[in-house]
Amino acid sequence: MKRLVFILTVSLVLCLTANLNAQDIYSPWTVSLSTNAINNPVLSAPNNLGRYKTWNWEAAGFKGAISRHITGKLSAEGSITLTGIKQNYKDIGQKFTLIGVDGLLKYNVSNSFTVNPYITLGAGITWVDTLDSTISANAGIGLNVWLTHNFGITGQSIYKHALDDYGISYFQHSIGLIFKFGGSDNDNDGIVNKEDNCPNVFGLVSLNGCPDSDNDGITDKDDNCPESPGTLNGCPDQDNDGVADIYDNCPDRIGDKNNKGCPLPDNDGDGVPNKYDKCPKVKGIINNAGCPEVKKEPQIATIINKPVLIYFELSKAEITTDGKKTLDKVAEYIKNSNFSSYEISGHTDNTSSSVTNLKLSLKRANTVRAYLVNKGIDIKLLKTKGFGEEFPIDKTNTEAGKQKNRRVEIIPLQ
CATH class of the missing domain: 3.30.1330.60 (OmpA-like domain)
Known part of the structure; x- marks a missing residue:
């Protein structure tokens, strides 16, 4: 049994070492190390009913896991558990070694950068002391809470149902530390540096990692007015004349772009600037290019006295x-x-x-x-x-x- 424990432990270390070299900029790999408790073994097969204590926790026990993102919200996890459980009768308190090797598929309910709840399904093999190996069907839930881009806390509760009559079915609850590998995130905004347009400043996902202080949809580095929301290169235009207020000499009056945002001269005051007024010295109407309205004389309907x-x-x-x-x-x-x-x-x-x-x-x-x-x-x-x-x-x-x-x-x- 000691030889088996040694082999499994070395295999886990080698697996982690190999995979740390395979990470990419999207940080698809995570590893975790957790303490865990074995719960409700009274649900075991009939020949093991009541043999083990309801709650078992081993201070030196651990669960090591490695997870790889596959696609979308789906990832795969492999884990090794090494802990102990105590006997409930005949030599009460006698401790047995429990070893578990499990493979799981995990579906992330949310891809948040801080909190990732997930559900999981899979299968595993469990050894208890000298018992033969038992195959189990596994199902559970978990939660990853990221304190930084690469480091966080992980918790998982999983039920392992033995498929063999002599096997042990049990709940396994674990909590520990989780590490993400493959990409750095200097500003901890959830976007790795190589994908972050502003890698040293905390920013928004929608703006590729750059901040937007005035929430106008334009990043601060491209915003001429980063503290005032606006649509003209990030600047406001209160009179909607197409000239930003910071460049507009008449910000509260609709003006002309070629006149620094101020209205063009209109000598006859008809609302048509001289530049566009075909009758600049005579007050007219806008629909007639600044000239007076043309009133057609009534057309003659009789021929007797005039044409x-x-x-x-x-x-x-x-x-x-x-x-x-x-x-x-x-x-x-x-x-x-x-x-x-x-x-x-x-x-x-x-x-x-x-x-x-x-x-x-x-x-x-x-x-x-x-x-x-x-x-x-x-x-x-x-x-x-x-x-x-x-x-x-x-x-x-x-x-x-x-x-x-x-x-x-x-x-x-x-």
Whole structure:
């Protein structure tokens, strides 16, 4: 028996020595050394019922274990137990050596850096003094509490059920020290140095080991304002103008990036800065680029005393919705009138060249004629002409004036 104990002890030491050289930066290996108590051996096989004391603890007894992370929350553990149990009758107090070799699979309920509870299942072999070896099915729970990245306290309670009639079934409770190998963690933040972007400063897992003092999601080393939460390189921007407050000369007013966060000059006070205002000296509206709102004059729906005017958008010859409504009324009028013909004359503003404007004015006139023909008017009654920019009805050269000049006139002829 002493020879067997010696062989098992040497094997454990050699196993630990070999595996310490196989660790990597993720520290997959742990070893532990624990004291343990054997509990409730009265649950043993019938021929051993009541033979051993209910509680047994040996001061010199120990359990040594080595564990290897496999994947995710799963790891494997091998352990050797060497302790003693006392007899309960016939030579009461006589002590027997108990040796156990177990293999377990452990599932970590949590992968916290400080507290790791787990459940475990496995099998083992137990020798009690001169008894033959007994195979057992094992199940239990455990807890690892890490005081630093590499060192902690471990506890485990496991039930070993003998599968042989002559075997002993018992609970084994252990508590001891656990060591993690394979990677160092200078700042004890749970991230090994080789994976830690800030290895000497305690940080957050979500930020690869770097701190974030103001909790704005930007690490202090990349944060221009590490003590004030913000979204612009970690700095606040209370007026939301895209210029961080520390660089904003007007932090409480929405401004322009090119003007150090202050509003651009707006001489006419219409809310459109001079830089973007097409009418910087006249108060206008934002939707019209700072120019006054263009109010279209009511389109003429009668032909008796003055021409009917159809207005067009800049550089376009398409009839607007309002223009179509007016032409529908004109078509009805022509059908019931006695005029021998009508002149349809097209006009433009002075935005483009005179040649371009002349072509555009004629195109507008022809578009109006085509619309009336489509409404049932004889094409022989309609004569078209294009005058370009030659006859403006508003010479102020303002946007409102130009709008009036972009027109087609329908004039009845005797």
